[in-house]
Amino acid sequence: MKLKMKTLAALLSILMMLSACNSQKKEAGFTLNGTIHGYENGTLLLKKDFNDPNPVKYEVKDGKFTITGDLLDEPKDLFMEIKEKDVRFGLYVENGVNTLEVKLTSKTHPMMGEMFSMEVIKMEASIVNEHEKEIREKDQQVRDQYYGKNMEKMASLTDEDINAYKEASANVNREFIKAHPDAYYSAYLALRLAHGEDSEGVREVLAMLDPKMDNSLVRALKTKLKDMELTDVDPSEIIKAKNVSYKVEKAFAGSNHTNIVYMGMFSNDNVCTLTKDGSIQIVDAKGKEISKFKPSLASLPTSIAVDQDDQIYVMYPLTKKVSRKFRGRTMEIDETYAFECSVFDTKGELKSTFELEGIVTATGARVAEGKLLVADWQSRIIGVFNAKTGAKEAALEDMRPCCAILDFSINAKNEVLVANLGAFRVQAYDLSGKNLLAFGKRGKSVNDFHGCCNPVSVAYLDNGAIVTVEKDPTRVKIFSSEGAKQIEGIEELVKGCSYIPMIVDSKDNLYLASPEKGMIKCVSVS
Structure with missing residues (x-):
């Protein structure tokens, strides 16, 4: 199974929990001092989530950057991206001074299941928080057991190998939560374990945590369970x-x-x-084949729908040329700024066109009752x-x-x-x-x-x-x-x-x- 570069970079980074140093009073809010080896000067993007279209830009100078924020009620997750290196990663910060050290290296890796070459940006970060350090070390032992460091072994992985690793990794998370039921990082791991579970599975995961815990992650789990219990059915x-x-x-x-x-x-x-x-x-x-036509549109369409009168609705993006830096090179790419729908009859005659407000991608469409x-x-x-x-x-x-x-x-x-x-x-x-x-x-x-x-x-x-x-x-x-x-x-x-x-x-x-x-x-x- 091929993983895209961005997805792999995100998986390798995992979401790091960083602890606060005591050198700054918590009342002052948080500071993140970062060092990036392999990216000396450029721009770091801070996002609300990885799909945030309006990130805040921070300057990286001589491999250093600093982000500051107000006093936090609980650890805060930050989503960061280095576009030139095609790297995205998430991390948690706490009140006080947080430190992050990232090393970017270009290597060739085989992907799960088959051998092929692609350049991968690997991120290695210094871990301060003992809780996450413990879980990452145990998880790395499990990863080495199934994946190893031998490229030929990695290239020959089967679906059974991958599923076995996932289950073993989940067991490591469960053991950690049981050992640290009141740790904030346990709540984060619990939220991950609940992914893909039904209401019974989410209930079991929630029961592993200290019942006195009350933070956004625990509240999200409880809300998830409440919603699922209302609609979950056999x-x-x-x-x-x-x-x-x-x-x-x-x-x-x-x-x-x-x-x-x-x-x-x-x-x-x-x-x-x-x-x-x-x-x-x-x-x-x-x-x-009865007939075929190719409509004249601003770009290639992504989905269609047919109404009760057999009119064909065709969705397609409106794009503009923009300059983006990628690994030190400036490239011209097409960037979507809106989506349109054009309506045709079965002979290909255009009937109408209108913009789809708020649509960024159009992967599916249906027409019903107007x-x-x-x-x-x-x-x-x-x-x-x-x-x-x-x-x-x-x-x-x-x-x-x-x-x-x-x-x-x-x-x-x-x-x-x-x-x-x-x-x-x-x-x-x-x-x-x-x-x-x-x-x-x-x-x-x-x-x-x-x-x-x-x-x-x-x-x-x-x-x-x-x-x-x-x-x-x-x-x-x-x-x-x-x-x-x-x-x-x-x-x-x-x-x-x-x-x-x-x-x-x-x-x-x-x-x-x-x-x-x-x-x-x-x-x-x-």
């Missing part, structure tokens, strides 16, 4: 529908329809596809717009995207079903954002969602059953009153952390797309 108990069985239709001629980015469905059950080159294609139920819903993974929202005027009406917030993926579907009751893959959950909302139900947790069983993050696609079937799609490896499952059942005969559709487009027709037939293998069709047989 899908077999809440979904009254019977299971729908499927088989892969071998006669479907979809193998030639490759590089599909997104799909929609016409009223006559023809499939509308968006391809990587920006073309709109119409494919019938047998896999035959509403255009657009998923924005970077902003973690699903925007709700008037489908005719483009006026923004609402936003479903606090989504949990991952791997630049966020998709959803909507049924006849205007219930929005979201693949909240970063939380390993399926969640349903009404158009006001009220959470209607949620289920799922991280796990290997057919009832759970596996891997880095899943599911990537979801949909309601006509009888109320729910279909989910997982990547790496590909699993398509039907959740009904009989529990979860996997559709057999579906090959691996994507590699690594990649989105798998899915759409459902009026007969509950499923269409899925693979960049290399084209479209496949799963036909309901019961």
Whole structure:
């Protein structure tokens, strides 16, 4: 599984807890004195989170920088980025003087699962806090046990090796929390352990902490648990529908329809596809191409939607050229400053165009009852717009995207079903954002969602059953009153952390797309 450079840098840094020195009174607030080896002069960006579009700039001179702040009620997390080095890292500071020493080195590393070369920026920091020093040393021992320092061994890692390391690392965290139930860092580790768990799992993690602890991390855990208890369900108990069985239709001629980015469905059950080159294609139920056109747009579109009148809504970014420094070089790149939607008929004639207020990325879209819903993974929202005027009406917030993926579907009751893959959950909302139900947790069983993050696609079937799609490896499952059942005969559709487009027709037939293998069709047989 390939990890992008930024993701790897963030994983290597881990989020460091730094303790305050006693040389400055706590009443004075906090100071962070940092030293960066390998980056002598430039700019350090301080962010509210890693997606903050308006960071505060700090000068790095002779490898030194200083950040000051007001008195803190509890340790504060800072998110920092060095764009020229393509490095991002997070850390905690406390009242008083905090010190940080970072060493940047360029090395070639094999990635998990296969050997290939890429330049990686590795960050090594001095650790003052004894609690974090202890946990990092133990975790490094576990990492060495499974990963080692031998490049060939690292290159041959299997999914089982990676999962074994993750479980062993989680056990190290659990042992630390039990030994230090009142430590602030334990609350941070507990929040990490709760990721991907259902309400029972979150309750168990919370019970490991000192019940007297009261800080933002503990409060976040308690809020998470409260919300989950209100909506968490056993899908077999809440979904009254019977299971729908499927088989892969071998006669479907979809193998030639490759590089599909997104799909929609016409009223006559023809499939509308968006391809990587920006073309709109119409494919019938047998896999035959009916027509194709390439709209003239400001940039390549990222998603589409089809309304009840078979109009095609195409989402695409508006970009401008900006200069960015990268490893000492100035480069011209396209930066998105807005998103637009253009509406076409099936012949490719433009009907209207409007801007999508507040949308930064558009990874998924659907039209229902005069509403255009657009998923924005970077902003973690699903925007709700008037489908005719483009006026923004609402936003479903606090989504949990991952791997630049966020998709959803909507049924006849205007219930929005979201693949909240970063939380390993399926969640349903009404158009006001009220959470209607949620289920799922991280796990290997057919009832759970596996891997880095899943599911990537979801949909309601006509009888109320729910279909989910997982990547790496590909699993398509039907959740009904009989529990979860996997559709057999579906090959691996994507590699690594990649989105798998899915759409459902009026007969509950499923269409899925693979960049290399084209479209496949799963036909309901019961």
